[in-house]
Amino acid sequence: xxxxxxxxxxxxALVVALPAAGVEKLxxxxxxVAASQGTIPSLAPLVKxxxxxxxxxxxxxxxxxxxxxxxxxxxxxxxxxxxxxxDLERQSxxxxxxxxxxxxVLTNNHVIEGADRIHVTMADGREFAAKLIGTDPKIDxxxxxxxxxxxxxxYVYLGxxxxxEVGDWVVAIGNPFGLGLSVTHGLVSAKERSxxxxxxxxxxxxxxxxxxxxxxxPLFDLSGNVMGINTAMSRGQGIGFAVPIxxxxxxxxxxxxxxxxxxxLGVSIQNLTPDLARSLxxxxxxxxxxxxxxxxxxxxxxxxxxxxxxxxxxxxxxSTANELTRAVATLxxxxxxxxxxxxxxxxxxxxxxxGQRPDDNQIMxxxxxxxxxxPASAPDALGLAVQPLGGDQAQAMGxxxxxxxxxxxxxxxxxxxxxxxxxxxxxxxxNRHKVHSIGDYEQVVGKVRxxxxxxxxxxxxxxxxxxxxxx
Numbered sequence: 001x002x003x004x005x006x007x008x009x010x011x012x013a014l015v016v017a018l019p020a021a022g023v024e025k026l027x028x029x030x031x032x033v034a035a036s037q038g039t040i041p042s043l044a045p046l047v048k049x050x051x052x053x054x055x056x057x058x059x060x061x062x063x064x065x066x067x068x069x070x071x072x073x074x075x076x077x078x079x080x081x082x083x084x085x086x087d088l089e090r091q092s093x094x095x096x097x098x099x100x101x102x103x104x105v106l107t108n109n110h111v112i113e114g115a116d117r118i119h120v121t122m123a124d125g126r127e128f129a130a131k132l133i134g135t136d137p138k139i140d141x142x143x144x145x146x147x148x149x150x151x152x153x154x155y156v157y158l159g160x161x162x163x164x165e166v167g168d169w170v171v172a173i174g175n176p177f178g179l180g181l182s183v184t185h186g187l188v189s190a191k192e193r194s195x196x197x198x199x200x201x202x203x204x205x206x207x208x209x210x211x212x213x214x215x216x217x218p219l220f221d222l223s224g225n226v227m228g229i230n231t232a233m234s235r236g237q238g239i240g241f242a243v244p245i246x247x248x249x250x251x252x253x254x255x256x257x258x259x260x261x262x263x264x265l266g267v268s269i270q271n272l273t274p275d276l277a278r279s280l281x282x283x284x285x286x287x288x289x290x291x292x293x294x295x296x297x298x299x300x301x302x303x304x305x306x307x308x309x310x311x312x313x314x315x316x317x318x319s320t321a322n323e324l325t326r327a328v329a330t331l332x333x334x335x336x337x338x339x340x341x342x343x344x345x346x347x348x349x350x351x352x353x354x355g356q357r358p359d360d361n362q363i364m365x366x367x368x369x370x371x372x373x374x375p376a377s378a379p380d381a382l383g384l385a386v387q388p389l390g391g392d393q394a395q396a397m398g399x400x401x402x403x404x405x406x407x408x409x410x411x412x413x414x415x416x417x418x419x420x421x422x423x424x425x426x427x428x429x430x431n432r433h434k435v436h437s438i439g440d441y442e443q444v445v446g447k448v449r450x451x452x453x454x455x456x457x458x459x460x461x462x463x464x465x466x467x468x469x470x471x
Contacts, residue, residue, distance in 0.1 A: 266297020383414015
């Protein structure tokens with residue numbers, strides 16, 4: 001196939017093969033004119049159908065001064081009457097979209113975070129004040145309500161982002177740089193992207209151009225259904241990220257109440273590396289490895305243990321730790337879930353009653369300061385020197401006294417250093433054998449031979465992780 005043939009195929013996909021069902025319905029509602037059956041010659045019908053429901057969001061945040069006011073004004077106040085004290089204001093711009101006839105608006109949390117006043121401007125120029133109903137900073141979603149008694153606002157339909165596939169065409173509409181509503185389009189480049197924005201990253205990646213001010217705007221499929229909320233961009237790279245609309249739809253009932261409540265298993269989990277999978281005698285590195293089970297938490301009550309590998313949640317496969325984290329977060333506290341996990345080569349089933357995720361302040365890791373180290377052992381085959389775990393250290397890390405040994409030093413060129421073991425880590429297990437003392441540790445390490453893989457379970461601050469060390 002020549003390059004001319006390739007261009008012809010792409011052009012025909014853009015111009016001819018556009019799904020029309022959702023667009024036809026919206027286009028008829030907005031214009032009173034029935035869209036022609038069959039193909040749609042351009043994106044104009046889609047834009048005309050959905051644009052009335054896309055809004056610009058303008059926020060004002062009052063920056064309150066201290067009791068002494070601004071130092072510059074204090075100085076010049078000595079030469080006359082003191083300048084009147086006024087709070088400074090900071091403004092920001094973003095986008096959003098109306099989701100029902102009463103004027104409820106979805107946008108990003110970061111668009112309205114800290115705002116004292118929120119205004120929305122519609123495509124026809126009408127302006128309204130809006131109030132914040134609910135927000136979720138971890139997903140970066142917020143729900144607003146236009147302050148009006150009208151019940152005839154134009155709105156868009158929320159689609160099924162799970163049905164979106166890599167290679168599908170998408171259209172982004174928003175308010176870049178405060179210039180007014182603009183339209184861009186592109187392809188879905190990837191799904192389930194994690195970009196380090198938060199614990200529940202699950203972004204749609206596309207090359208539809210996103211610029212400052214587009215945040216909170218809708219990402220449409222070519223049927224005019226919202227597939228995502230444009231949230232982030234990669235500066236200078238032509239890559240945009242959107243929160244999947246299915247995630248926002250799951251949160252809507254809670255956003256309407258103004259309070260977000262998440263499910264909680266009470267485990268610390270991590271991804272399986274190939275080395276960890278081999279150390280656990282697993283045929284695959286898919287699943288979420290349970291590194292720690294919170295005492296008295298839902299998982300412990302349900303029978304889960306550290307070292308279990310969760311492979312299914314409510315009969316849905318679990319491939320990574322992020323998948324399990326996201327799925328658990330959407331479950332209601334008090335609900336019962338079924339888990340499948342591999343333990344010692346056998347697949348076991350568990351029933352767990354979900355708890356409610358504690359506030360971040362309750363689960364924040366504590367630091368250890370001022371501890372007096374005990375004498376350390378000599379470096380061994382792993383390249384580690386260890387020392388007993390003191391009572392104060394154990395309490396600070398949520399452990400019992402004598403539960404593990406502390407890594408006092410790590411030889412820079414040793415096997416443990418290459419695997420990521422750090423000074424201050426507490427070794428709880430070696431090759432699934434619990435370690436209560438330096439004697440326990442030395443007994444297992446003394447049997448290790450060159451070429452073998454050693455599986456360590458470590459406590460790092462208040463989280464447990466598994467590390468595979470190749471001798």
